[in-house]
Amino acid sequence: MSDTNLTAILKKQGDIQLEDIPIPEPGPGEVQLCMQHVGICGSDVHYWKHGAIGDFVVKAPMILGHEASGVVSKLGKGVTNLKVGDRVAIEPGVPCRLCSHCKHGRYNLCPDMKFCATPPIHGNLARYYVHAADFCFKLPDNMSTEEGALLEPLSVGVHACNRGGVTLGSKVLICGAGPIGLVNVLTAKANGAAVVCITDIDQSRLDMAKSMGATYTLKVTSKDPKEMAQKVEDVMGVQPEITIECSGATPSIQTAIYATKSGGCVVLVGLGQADITLPIVNASVREVDIRGIFRYVNCYPTALAMVASGKVDVKPLITHRFKLEDTLKAFETTFKGEGIKVMIECAKK
Ligand code: NAD
Numbered sequence: 001m002s003d004t005n006l007t008a009i010l011k012k013q014g015d016i017q018l019e020d021i022p023i024p025e026p027g028p029g030e031v032q033l034c035m036q037h038v039g040i041c042g043s044d045v046h047y048w049k050h051g052a053i054g055d056f057v058v059k060a061p062m063i064l065g066h067e068a069s070g071v072v073s074k075l076g077k078g079v080t081n082l083k084v085g086d087r088v089a090i091e092p093g094v095p096c097r098l099c100s101h102c103k104h105g106r107y108n109l110c111p112d113m114k115f116c117a118t119p120p121i122h123g124n125l126a127r128y129y130v131h132a133a134d135f136c137f138k139l140p141d142n143m144s145t146e147e148g149a150l151l152e153p154l155s156v157g158v159h160a161c162n163r164g165g166v167t168l169g170s171k172v173l174i175c176g177a178g179p180i181g182l183v184n185v186l187t188a189k190a191n192g193a194a195v196v197c198i199t200d201i202d203q204s205r206l207d208m209a210k211s212m213g214a215t216y217t218l219k220v221t222s223k224d225p226k227e228m229a230q231k232v233e234d235v236m237g238v239q240p241e242i243t244i245e246c247s248g249a250t251p252s253i254q255t256a257i258y259a260t261k262s263g264g265c266v267v268l269v270g271l272g273q274a275d276i277t278l279p280i281v282n283a284s285v286r287e288v289d290i291r292g293i294f295r296y297v298n299c300y301p302t303a304l305a306m307v308a309s310g311k312v313d314v315k316p317l318i319t320h321r322f323k324l325e326d327t328l329k330a331f332e333t334t335f336k337g338e339g340i341k342v343m344i345e346c347a348k349k
């Protein structure tokens with residue numbers, strides 16, 4: 001453990017600095033965490049390169065990182081669910097717990113959500129960090145803190161598959177084989193999907209998807225969504241009942257609608273252009289439901305159980321590892337699109 005708090009701060013667009021800042025003290029209901037692992041997400045890189053995502057604009061220096069795990073190093077007043085030394089996965093979004101969304105259990109829709117590394121809220125790519133104790137999940141002995149950090153993207157897969165209704169025997173199409181497409185492959189298979197087909201424009205990502213359990217892979221070679229939808233049916237032998245769109249690319253979202261069986265469901269996970277043209281009459285007259293997802297809700301316990309039980313193996317997602325001191329190199333690697341998940345080790349050995 002260290003007594004300084006090296007922290008990765010996005011000072012402004014394009015400018016990440018490592019600085020020693022004071023070690024934060026936990027308030028009531030909070031725990032101080034000695035950070036272990038933080039995975040880099042596309043959104044972290046986007047804030048670095050572009051300074052904003054939609055309405056979320058980096059107006060003041062912000063600590064990066066939200067796919068994280070740590071070891072409890074201090075308890076705030078009133079914390080009873082954890083003890084010092086517990087290794088935990090950190091669910092990065094803490095809602096108000098009081099509004100109607102929170103009270104209905106859909107806290108991911110809370111308008112007062114405080115989500116790590118979504119401006120103006122600080123993230124946790126640091127040696128030390130303080131978080132709400134009830135959004136920390138104790139890891140069993142058979143799970144590593146790297147796996148704990150990967151519960152964040154895995155939870156996106158859990159929520160997307162829940163929203164799509166993936167269950168025993170489902171025939172599922174997943175569009176886009178980035179980290180999010182891949183966690184959806186893992187989750188769909190763990191839910192008992194009979195067939196999972198995945199698309200991408202990049203063959204190496206498709207190869208990865210195949211090695212992680214996709215039944216079929218399909219390289220996208222045309223921007224014509226009807227043509228691609230037909231190819232999906234040719235490859236799968238049937239139309240998918242559920243399509244989980246994880247690329248955000250407009251032609252892929254259009255393909256998702258055309259490809260899905262009448263009466264089925266398209267889940268929009270990928271976030272691309274704000275306004276696009278969709279074959280909406282086609283979706284309407286074939287009763288293809290279109291459902292959005294926003295992050296995840298009540299999914300961490302499920303994701304944790306999936307990994308702890310051995311139902312899914314998230315470890316192959318990690319293709320690169322860096323130390324906190326080499327954060328910039330880690331971000332450059334992610335930006336170049338090399339590998340899948342870049343993991344940063346935060347604890348000083
Ligand atoms: P990523 O960029 O690593 O992966 C996207 C993949 O889509 C890439 O492999 C790319 O080659 C592929 N692709 C591009 N065009 C395509 C096309 N026409 N057809 C098929 N594949 C195509 O990103 P990621 O980290 O895997 O995240 C995926 C998306 O999910 C992003 O848009 C991200 O913003 C979004 N996301 C949404 C939520 C949410 O709550 N809704 C949460 C996390 C991520």
Ligand code: ZN
Nearest residue numbers: 096099102110
């Ligand atoms: Zn709320």
